[in-house]
Amino acid sequence: MDAILEPRGAAVLTEKQLRDLTIVMRVASTLSGLGVIAIITVFCLSRHFRNPMHRLIFINAFFNAFDVTCTMIATSGPKGGNPSALCQFQGFLNQMFPVADVLWTLVMAINVYLIVFRRYDAESLRKLEWKYFAGIVVFTFIPALVFLFINTEEKGPMYGSVTLWCAIAPKWVLFRIVVYYGTIWSSILVIITLYALVGIEIARRRLALRSVSSDTVALDDTVSPKQDPTWEDSSVGVAVTVDVDVDYQHQSTYRPYTGQSSFDGSLQPTSVCSITTSRHAITPTSKPPRPALSFRQYVLMPLFFFLALLSVWVAPSTNRVASFIDPTFFSYPLMVAVGISGSLRGFWNGLVFITIGMKSWKRRKEADECELRKR
Structure with missing residues (x-):
């Protein structure tokens, strides 16, 4: 989050322009406040929004709340x-919380x-x-x-007016570039x-496994669906892929990297059914299911967060960049x-x-209904 530097040339903002900017920023900040409240409320009230990605977003919502405080102050800080x-x-908030969001x-x-890899x-x-939290703080x-x-x-002072709000002042611009933008864009490049x-790994696994579900990506590609008699009845075309939210069965044979038995702590396992002809029961064997991840919750959600951030x-x-190249640069739009x-x-x-x-929740609901029909 940044603002244009106070112009070093003759260009200045009129009182009307400053007033309009303040109104626009506070309206946008109000929408952000509603977004923060929605995240915290939904996380606390719905058990569905409790996987590891949801938890990170929930924690970050409190950082976003301080960020909203900063932008809501708007031009009152410089004034x-x-x-x-x-x-x-405001300068303190502006330095800490946008970086924390990244x-x-x-x-x-x-x-x-x-x-995916571990x-x-x-x-x-x-x-x-707690390590993430401590490190970021x-x-x-x-x-x-x-x-x-x-x-x-x-x-x-290092914190001063940059027209829209207070941040690292123009006279300390080198610190702004190195400490602020350097951290942000280095993080973006790593992301x-x-x-x-x-993406490359998921595409490789989907191709290898000929995945029958649009929302699941197998974490183990040693056996393709066409070769796995436990989870597909080739005579009737019934296939089952296991969502990442399920409890791992037969833990002695298949375990995640750290040996835990459940991915997101859900109480009941769920699965997604794909029925191409008739609905026949599948006789389970002792062979455990391949662990798989929900594409929407564990890939699309963080990816869209990143795109919004970008x-x-x-x-x-x-x-x-424009201000650094030309110190007199000024653009109101x-x-x-x-x-x-x-x-x-x-x-x-x-x-x-x-x-x-919500899309992921609807898919899980469909999976539960599928399980009931099979029974």
Whole structure:
């Protein structure tokens, strides 16, 4: 989240432009606040929204709440003056929480990588959460706090007005580029790399297994569906793929990487039925199911979070590059784009959380109905 620097040339914002920007930012911040409330409420009330990805989004929602506080202050921070407590508080929030949001998106990508390549289960991922939390808090809080105490006669306080809000002041722009944008874009590049690796691996497994379900991706491709008599009755064309949310059966034979028995701690196993001709019962054998992951919940959801994040940083980064190349650069439309995109982060997170989660919930409901019909 960034704002255009105070122009170093003659260009200035009128009172009307500042007022309009403040209104736009606060409306967008209100939408983000509703997104944050939706995430927290749905997570607490619905047992379906409890898998490892949902938990990371839930934790990040509290970071987004502080981010909403920052953008809701809007131009009131700069109006109070650089040394004011409000401007310094806003600068602290602006330095810590947008970076934290990017890092939470990064750990979601790391979790996807661990699931696909290392067979991590829910318990294993849950044990990593406190490490993620501690690492992100320390990494973002320490510099944000230290910058509060930096103030020189030549450059003034490190946090100051950047027109839309208070952040690292223009005279400290090198710190803004290295500590702020350097962290953000390094994280984005790592996320892109991880998703590229995951995408290649998923495509390879789907091709190898000729997956019969559009929402499941097998984590073990040693046996293809056509060769697995336990889970397909070739005479009637009945196939069953196991969603990542199910409990692993016959744990002594098939275990995730850390040896836990359930991926997301769900109480009952669920599966997705694909029936191409008639509905015949499948006689289970001692052979365990292949573990598989839900494509929507464990790939699409974090991927859409990343795409929303990427869209948020296009305008600020464009502005930063343009301002760095030409210190006199000023664009009011770009400033509006920066204010809107920076204030909508919580809204996009809530939208992705609800929409993708609901689609996955509907699919699980269909799977439960399928199980009842088979019985």
